Amino acid sequence: MKSVQLKQELPEVSVSSVTKNQDQIVILGGVPLRGEVQVSGSKNSSLPILAASLLASRGQSVLHNVPSIADVDIMCKMISSLGAHVTREDHTVIIDASHLKTSVAPQKYVRQMRASFYVAAPLLARLHSAEVPLPGGCVLGTRPIDYHINAFRKMGAQITVERGAMLAKAERWEGAKVLLDHKNSSVGATVNIMMAACLAKGTTVIENAAREPEVINLGDFLNKMGGRVSGAGTSTITIEGVTELHGAEQEIYNDRIEAGTFIAAAIATHGDVRVRGLSPDHLPVFLEKYQEAGVSISTGEDWIQVQASSPYSGVDISTSPFPGFATDLQPLFLTTMCLAQSKSVIQETIYDGRFNYVPELLRMGADVDITDNTAIVHAVPKLGAAQVKSSDLRAGAALVIASLAAEGRSEISNVKYIDRGYEDLATKLQNLGAQVARQHLPTIDTEEVPQPGLKISHK
Ligand code: EPU
Secondary structure, three states: OHHHHHHHHOOOOOOOOOOOOOOEEEEEEOOOOEEEEEOOEOHHHHHHHHHHHHHEEEOEEEEEOOOOOHHHHHHHHHHHHOOOEEEEEOOEEEEEOOOOOOOEOOHHHHHHOHHHHHHHHHHHHHHOEEEEEOOOOEOOEOOOOHHHHHHHHHOOOEEEEEOOEEEEEOOOOEOOEEEOOOOOOOHHHHHHHHHHHHOOEOEEEEEOOOOOHHHHHHHHHHHHOOOEEEOEOEOEEEEEOOOOEEOOEEEOOEOHHHHHHHHHHHHHOOOEEEEEOOOHHHOHHHHHHHHHHOOEEEEEOOEEEEEOOOOOOOOOEEEOOOOOEOHHHHHHHHHHHHOOOOOEEEEOOOOOOOOOOHHHHHHOOOEEEEEOOEEEEEOOOOOEOOEEEOOOHHHHHHHHHHHHHOEEEEEEEOHHHHHHHOOOHHHHHHHOOOEEEEEOOOOOOOOOOOOOOOEEOOO
């Protein structure tokens, strides 16, 4: 009875509303999630692979399982503005990049999304020239791109930074030995150098390369395009340059962070959820830590089942590059630790600003002390509903999880951040029994965003 009454208080759900960036998500929490959920394609695999499609001087690339999310919209617009012909139909994106028309990347896309900087490598490799605005810092912290620029210089580019943009020219474009930072082993720098090296003369070796699954997905695509990449997924990647790449077909991996979001939501609500479409190998430490906390987790080749009816204890984590505990999962994990039976200590080693969501959790009754990069999470018996605001993508997801656990009506604003990386989050949660809806508030962003089914082409 109670749940029927609550449901009637909710506004209608809308499913595709990436332009409605004044929307909020309304949740009537306290309902254990139950059922099965299918994970969508990975944002962080799609973005470099979309950029890499610019490397093909002949033939079309056909990308399957591309999620319908705002960051993909931005990348499609970015590569289209450079001359690629882009068509989207459901989760398939077809790109013809035979004729690039400019090596100047529009500022507006890079300002909206750091990963727009991925076009720097294909532009340099194919046109030997690139003018790409620097992405700058973001709410997560300073986020420099010095590794990318140093590598491009080693490969022969002359680079200056003028008016906030990287201006690069490469009369010679050659393979090089690139040593990345051993602690950070940047994903972005690894994928940018892999793309750059495919059309360079000779051999490139990346040491301390990032080992994330997204790097493997890109390496696979580059090889299908005629590239010669070996070692993707290990800390040493070797790329033998070739003179030309062609379009290819590629399946985008499913999104491990989205999977982690549903797992954390199931745990916070003491639910029972099977997450389909993800190999447990893509979430190694995350799953182990929950098992250590006493959560029952079973796995198959491409599914993970969480049964979280019993209380669980607090466990400590420290973020690190893959196969370590992913920083993108940290806000989700910390939120569940708020509701554990004992204290936990969460260390963030990748970003200096990744506890930005904690003040919002405190407003919901969490008890967390932060000193520098360490959060001490004191367990509380429950969280309370509140009006909260997301400050970035994973912060937004953490607040959704907290709201699902908290009894009463929560409202999460700044949904535009959640739309950057989650496809149909509200609908998928509804299918798990959550009382969640999207509420349309007046729209202020009127810029056209390409939707699946629309054709985007340059004139
Ligand atoms: N770093 C440098 N210099 C560089 C590049 C990176 O110092 O030139 C440092 C960064 O400041 C950071 C660390 O290296 O401390 C790791 O940064 P990385 O380059 O790996 O991050 P990224 O490639 O910009 C990707 C994901 C992020 C994710 C990080 C870490 C994409 C599009 N983004 O970013 O995802 O947090 O790797 O795993 O793949 C998200 O999806 O919410 C998200 C932020």
